[in-house]
Amino acid sequence: MEKDHPGIVFFSGGTALAGLSGQLAKVNPECSYIITTFDSGGSSAKLRSIFDMPAVGDIRNRLISIADTSEPEKANIVKLLNTRFSPYGDKKDLTGELQHLANGTHPLMEDLSDVVRNILSNLFAVFLELSADEFDPAKACLGNIILAAGFMVHKRVLAPPIAQFSRLVRARGIVRAASLDSGHLAVRLQNGEIIAGQHLFTGKEVPPVPSPIDGMWSCSDIDDPWPRSVHASSLAMMLIKEADLIVYPMGSFYSSILASLIPKGMGQAVSRNSCPKIFIPNLGYDPELLGHDVPLQIEKLLEVLRMDNPAEIKKESVLSAVLIDSANGDYQDGLNLDVLKTLGIKILDCKLVSEKYDGLIDPDLLAPILMKLAGQKDL
Structure with a gap:
């Protein structure tokens, strides 16, 4: 059955996508958001402690934005x-x-x-x-x-x-939890330090990490950083199966974007859909991206997406293109365009930045670009 609007699926968690999701809600109620549930700080920590439940703050935030x-x-x-x-x-x-x-x-x-x-x-x-x-x-x-x-x-x-x-x-859109498991996040820093608990590495409730993040996984508790698999929600995987465009958007790189992709089965589901998949790197400052230029972000993104089955999941099946603004964008640790061109990932270079948003991505510019891409079978 033909859709009235293209199905665009975003892997996101925090507030960075609020403006874009609100803008898209006006023109495309078929947009879907797969949201991480691993937050361990603030009032979410209190609710999780009492009820042993997934974090719901990012889900509430996205629903409010649309x-x-x-x-x-x-x-x-x-x-x-x-x-x-x-x-x-x-x-x-x-x-x-x-x-x-x-x-x-x-x-x-x-x-x-x-x-x-x-x-x-x-x-x-x-x-x-x-x-x-x-x-x-x-x-x-x-x-x-x-x-x-x-x-x-x-x-x-x-x-x-x-x-x-x-x-x-x-x-005006669909929101699904990435996983229904009550897990937490742990990261390893380049200096060898291991930190369990999302709120301890985002740079929001405590000082930013002193060394670049080198890897992330799910664990049982902030007191137990030992890896423990969490599984992708079946409802989230249904959205991926039916998507016309999959977007890894701007936002906190590890605690929002990659966190929504680490549940087991997510990468496999993405690879089985032949629609275009787009990565939109952050503009501005993200404490989690210390030491990460855009090529390294792509490397880490592909690492997580292929984690289900690295031998079978090819990079081109989970990432089609990177969307950048080389003329106006200020990428935290550098765009490194020369290296980016060697990765074999298509580069879509468009105007994304306007003065209205103080150097960040303008939703009014990005929304029509994504709508156009969602109508294409390939890039």
Whole structure:
């Protein structure tokens, strides 16, 4: 059956894709996002500790970025689900706010319909019952709490609460977890140091890594860096199978892009689809890319994509081209165009940067390029 819009699949996690996903949502509701679930910092760490669950913050963030807020009630729902408590709030006072949400009497619920208010208040009530006094709401995001409660209500299955959240915000696109396993990330640095826990190597909650990252894998816990496989979600692999274009976009290179690709079976699924696959390197500063020029990023990307079966998965089956802006782009450790040309990967050199986005990729320029590429069978 012919599609109304080309199916574009993005492997992403963090906020770097928020502008592009919002722009694409206006023109192509067939865009899909496969999201990493390994975050180990902030309020996600609290939820994961209490419920032994995958991280849901990046899933919530992507759903919010593609929400349709054209109707007042949808805008109010998004406002509630995107609300984050103060990191300095008193635990008793913040728990009281959660109780008001569970009773449906919180000011954030004033302009919601009875149906929506009942859905959300019931989930807040479930969360309070299951978390008891263990959860400190400081810095917690209400959308993450709703997803965590839904996860428990649906017998520790993540897809139903994601689907419910999507309906609540009228998401213009599809969001899937890369893996349903409750794993963590570990990295090895060139200086030999091993770090377990995503929040310890992203440079956001602690100082940036002192030595370049040399490899990454999944593990059971931040206290146990020993490798442990996690498996790709079957729903994510279905999206890959049906894609017209697969994109490895800008974003935190290890904790967002590669993290969404390391679940077992992901690389194999990508290799079996003959559609074009595009890598869009970061512009600007990414603490995780210390010592990584663009050719090295491609090498690391291919390493992860071929990990399922290096002997059988050829590089051309998982990566067709790299999309760059050599004239205007400032690549952190260098574009190294001469080396890039020797890798056997097609180079698509387009204008991606505008003054409006202060040296970063302009979604208004990138979105039509991707839509055009998605309509091509080969590059």
